[in-house]
Amino acid sequence: MENEGIQATPKDIFSSVDSILIGQVPRFGVFAMAAKKSEKSKNGNQKAGSKSRSPVERIVVWGGILLLLALVATEGYARYSYTTSLEKLRIALQEDEVGDQDPLTVDQAKSMIVGFPKESTAGNQLTFQFRGLIKDFGSIHLTFDPNQMNIIGLETEQVEEEPVEEVAE
Known part of the structure; x- marks a missing residue:
């Protein structure tokens, strides 16, 4: 050899x-x-063993990636807004019950809301609905005294997530 x-x-x-x-x-x-x-x-020639992509294909791929990122960011912000707003309102109402300070007003409650929920008023109930592009994260219902405009109750309507079933092998 x-x-x-x-x-x-x-x-x-x-x-x-x-x-x-x-x-x-x-x-x-x-x-x-x-x-x-x-x-x-x-030196500027094509990469070894690969084809260069057309500009249209690159635009489509990067556009899809950016669209998915925007969707995830929007859903995440809606969820964050709901949980943060609910936590702030619960803490303020608990401090109201314990402390000697003035009761929580409607204007103060509105200033504690994070994000851009859909706001509606029906009678003496103020409702904030937190929705993403795909999912509804829940609603916060604030009951107030129409004479003094003080918050007297808080109810939530959180959309239940479906439980994940485990597959037996």
């Missing part, structure tokens, strides 16, 4: 010794061809 795979000339050997001294890896046979292809791709 003779050297069947790699055939190196003295020029290749000396250039590889020089490259080792400089700190580069010597290139023989298949590795030399791969290195030449990668050098071509660095």
